[in-house]
Amino acid sequence: MKIGFLGPRATFTDLAVRHLFPSVEATPFMTIPECIDAVEDGTCDFALVPIENALEGSVNITLDYLIHEAPQYIIGEATAPIQQHLMVHPENEQQWKQTELVLSHSHALAQCHKFLHREMKGIVSERMTSTAAAAQYVNEHPEKNLAAIANSLAAEEYGLSIVQADIHDYDHNHTRFVVLSKEKQALPQTTLASNGFKTTLVVTLPSDRTGALHQVLSAFSWRNLNLSKIESRPTKTGLGNYFFIIDIEQQMDDVLIPGAIAELEALGCSVKVLGSYPSFRL
Ligand SMILES: O=C(O)C(=O)C[C@]1(C(=O)O)C=C[C@@H](O)C=C1
Numbered sequence: 001m002k003i004g005f006l007g008p009r010a011t012f013t014d015l016a017v018r019h020l021f022p023s024v025e026a027t028p029f030m031t032i033p034e035c036i037d038a039v040e041d042g043t044c045d046f047a048l049v050p051i052e053n054a055l056e057g058s059v060n061i062t063l064d065y066l067i068h069e070a071p072q073y074i075i076g077e078a079t080a081p082i083q084q085h086l087m088v089h090p091e092n093e094q095q096w097k098q099t100e101l102v103l104s105h106s107h108a109l110a111q112c113h114k115f116l117h118r119e120m121k122g123i124v125s126e127r128m129t130s131t132a133a134a135a136q137y138v139n140e141h142p143e144k145n146l147a148a149i150a151n152s153l154a155a156e157e158y159g160l161s162i163v164q165a166d167i168h169d170y171d172h173n174h175t176r177f178v179v180l181s182k183e184k185q186a187l188p189q190t191t192l193a194s195n196g197f198k199t200t201l202v203v204t205l206p207s208d209r210t211g212a213l214h215q216v217l218s219a220f221s222w223r224n225l226n227l228s229k230i231e232s233r234p235t236k237t238g239l240g241n242y243f244f245i246i247d248i249e250q251q252m253d254d255v256l257i258p259g260a261i262a263e264l265e266a267l268g269c270s271v272k273v274l275g276s277y278p279s280f281r282l
Contacts, residue, residue, distance in 0.1 A: 001188055002027065003179075004035045004044035010154040011132040016080050016177045017048050019282040020190050030129050032061050036070045039182055046075070046188070052176040052229075053082070055169065056110045063233055063245060066180070066274065067202060074200055074275030076179040076187035080282040084112050084149050084168040087135060087160035089142040096147060096163040099123055103134035104149035107175075112149055114169040135160055179277075187278060194278035197251035198228065201261070204235065204243040206268030213244075219263040220248065223256045245274070252276035 003021060006013040007028020017026045027044060029035045035047040050059045066072060084104075088096045102109070102116065102125040109116070109125050116125060128134040131150035138148040139158035148160065155162050179187060205212040220227055229247040248257060252273070261271045 002044040004029050004038040004047045006032055006035055006049055006130055008132050008136055010157040011130045012082060012151060012175060013048055013050055013177060015153060016078050016282060020078050020280065033065050036065050036072065036180060039072060039180055040070045047180045048177055050175050051178045053107050054172060054174040056107045058231055072180040072182055073184050074178045074277050075181045075185060076277045077176055078280040078282050079174050079176045082173040082175050083151060083166055084108055085152060085155065085162045086147050086149055086164040086167050087155045087162045088147045089138055090161045091142045092145050093161045093163060095145060098145055099147040100145050101126055102147045102149065103128050103137060105131045108149045111168045111173055115167040192280050195281050196279045198279055199248045199250060199252050199257055199276040200274040201246045202243055202272040202274055203246055203264060204270045215267050216264055216269060219260045223260055225250060225256055225260060
């Protein structure tokens with residue numbers, strides 16, 4: 001089994017792969033689209049990428065690439081706790097407060113916004129393709145006084161010193177990762193026990209219909225289908241045009257979800273099932 005993930009080694013995504021598939025030698029890619037492309041062109045069977053963070057919201061590049069560029073299926077999801085640390089090259093440990101630049105993934109920078117505002121006011125931050133890519137860059141440039149925000153495995157992997165631990169602004173920082181596949185298929189065997197199921201739909205409303213969203217939501221509510229997320233994203237066809245990504249806390253069944261989909265289609269919506277899959281807590 002070949003699985004691609006957002007690399008390099010020691011990203012949060014790498015940690016999620018190691019927990020979910022401990023015996024698999026996974027392949028790192030530098031960006032989320034590269035992970036998804038690797039599944040598209042058959043280099044990998046699956047990709048594991050981040051999709052949502054509790055503090056910062058959706059990872060839009062994952063959603064947009066799945067919807068607009070590579071129509072793959074979600075076949076599993078895993079939610080992991082996220083602890084962010086500030087780390088520097090050991091040569092710069094004493095002068096970390098004079099850091100020139102803080103590097104990290106945009107989501108990680110956003111998760112530490114209050115810390116950066118309070119403790120590192122005036123210091124520019126720059127986004128990198130991942131937290132581990134930032135740690136790797138800091139490792140390769142001891143001559144610059146840089147800091148990275150990343151996890152403790154990245155500090156170990158890239159020989160950096162953690163100078164401030166747990167700098168994420170709120171407790172309960174979690175990220176949800178998804179396993180993607182080109183085919184609709186079961187998630188490969190994992191040693192973990194799943195803690196539930198979800199079904200994700202992409203719903204495009206008919207244009208100019210008053211109360212359409214209300215009608216969509218009522219198709220789920222009167223069937224007692226619990227929604228854990230509803231999010232709008234631009235269709236990219238013009239200002240004000242959106243589709244909705246809806247997570248139902250239930251596995252695809254023969255009656256309720258197909259009934260809701262049929263009702264939405266009768267309302268003039270187009271509906272696509274992005275996946276029906278087990279959830280795991282790491
Ligand atoms: O950069 C990483 O380490 C990632 O795995 C990406 C990512 C994200 O996209 O949200 C994953 C988890 C954390 O929320 C921060 C960054």
